Amino acid sequence: xxxxxxxxxxxxxxxxxxxxxxxxxxxxxxxxxxxxxxxxxxxxxxxxxxxxxxxxxxxxxxxxxxxxxxxxxxxxxxxxxxxxxxxxxxxxxxxxxxxxxxxxxxxxxxx
Amino acid sequence: xxxxxxxxxxxxxxxxxxxxxxxxxxxxxxxxxxxxxxxxxxxxxxxxxxxxxxxxxxxxxxxxxxxxxxxxxxxxxxxxxxxxxxxxxxxxxxxxxxxxxxxxxxxxxxxxxxx
Numbered sequence: 001x002x003x004x005x006x007x008x009x010x011x012x013x014x015x016x017x018x019x020x021x022x023x024x025x026x027x028x029x030x031x032x033x034x035x036x037x038x039x040x041x042x043x044x045x046x047x048x049x050x051x052x053x054x055x056x057x058x059x060x061x062x063x064x065x066x067x068x069x070x071x072x073x074x075x076x077x078x079x080x081x082x083x084x085x086x087x088x089x090x091x092x093x094x095x096x097x098x099x100x101x102x103x104x105x106x107x108x109x110x111x
Numbered sequence: 112x113x114x115x116x117x118x119x120x121x122x123x124x125x126x127x128x129x130x131x132x133x134x135x136x137x138x139x140x141x142x143x144x145x146x147x148x149x150x151x152x153x154x155x156x157x158x159x160x161x162x163x164x165x166x167x168x169x170x171x172x173x174x175x176x177x178x179x180x181x182x183x184x185x186x187x188x189x190x191x192x193x194x195x196x197x198x199x200x201x202x203x204x205x206x207x208x209x210x211x212x213x214x215x216x217x218x219x220x221x222x223x224x225x226x
Contacts, residue, residue, distance in 0.1 A: 006153075030211050042115075042202050042217035043154065088153055092211045098167055099144070099210055101153040 003027075006089050006102030013079060014110050021105040022073040023089035031092040032065050032072040033099070038085045046087075047074070069094075076107075084109050113138055115218035116185075117203050123224045130190040130197070132221040136205030143186045144204045144215060145178055154202060159210070160186060193225045 006023045013019060023032070031050055035043035047058050049065035049072060056063055062075045072091070076083055089102040116135040124130050136143050141162050146154040156170040160180040171178065175193075180186040190197055200222045204215040 033214060035217075040219075042219045045214050045216065048214050090154075097210055098156045098159055098169075099204075099215055100156060101146075103153045 004089060004091060004100055004102040006105055008105055009103065010106040010108070012108045012110065015079060015081060017079055019076040019079055019083070019107060020073060021087060021089075022071060023091070023102045024071040025091070025093075026070065028069045028094045029065075029072075029091040030069075030094050031099075032063070033090045034061075034063050034072070034074045035088045035090060035101075036085045037088060037104075043088060079107075079109055081109055081111060083107060115203055115205050115216055117201075117218035117221050119221055120219065121222050121224070123226065124193050125226050126194055127192050130193050130223055130225075132188040132190075132201050132203075132223070134186040134188070134203030134205075134218060136186070136203075137207075137216055140205035140207050140216075142206045142209065143180050144206075144210070145186075145188050146202045146204065146217075148200045148202060148220070157188075157201075190223070193223070195225045198223055198225045 004023050004025050033048050034046045037043045047063040052069045053067050054065040060077045086104045086106050088104045090099050118133050143160045145157040148154045158171045158178045159167040175191045177189045200220045202220045204217045206215050
């Protein structure tokens with residue numbers, strides 16, 4: 001199937017630390033998106049990437065579209081308590097019309 | 112609120128009943144998607160619709176589930192004869208253009224509990 005492997009599944013960090021998570025696939029993607037979901041809410045779009053090699057920032061968040069078009073990473077610098085949540089990568093496979101999601105990375109921050 | 116609107120936010124049904132979930136896309140968006148999320152899991156694609164057309168229903172169970180997006184009014188996800196395994200959060204998303212041209216914006220979800 002169209003699998004996105006997201007890692008790590010969970011992270012427990014101290015406030016102020018940097019965070020890194022990634023998604024990989026055996027399929028080639030045209031688009032990578034990163035979403036954040038908080039309890040009881042829908043996913044909220046953080047960053048969208050459209051070109052291989054593209055590096056995009058949104059405040060303390062930085063994401064890159066891998067050169068091979070089969071992976072992407074998300075970094076969060078200087079984490080703060082409100083960064084807590086589940087982060088999902090999502091992508092659109094070349095030739096497809098649907099967005100597929102990774103399994104999510106649950107971020108917990110100790111103050 | 113110009114975002115994607117879903118209702119009801121919470122729905123409780125007994126086994127065998129019908130569940131209807133509604134989604135109004137963002138203003139100007141004509142592409143609608145439905146996803147299902149089980150606890151502690153990611154979102155699983157169900158169906159992609161444009162006005163009056165089903166574009167991709169490859170993620171939709173073959174029985175009991177149907178979706179529509181009429182010319183007027185919200186998109187509806189209908190689950191007939193619900194079973195306990197249908198309990199999940201159902202999210203609707205919309206986009207301005209085709210999915211590979213832009214971002215999908217999600218609603219807050221409808222949480223179905225089947226007793």
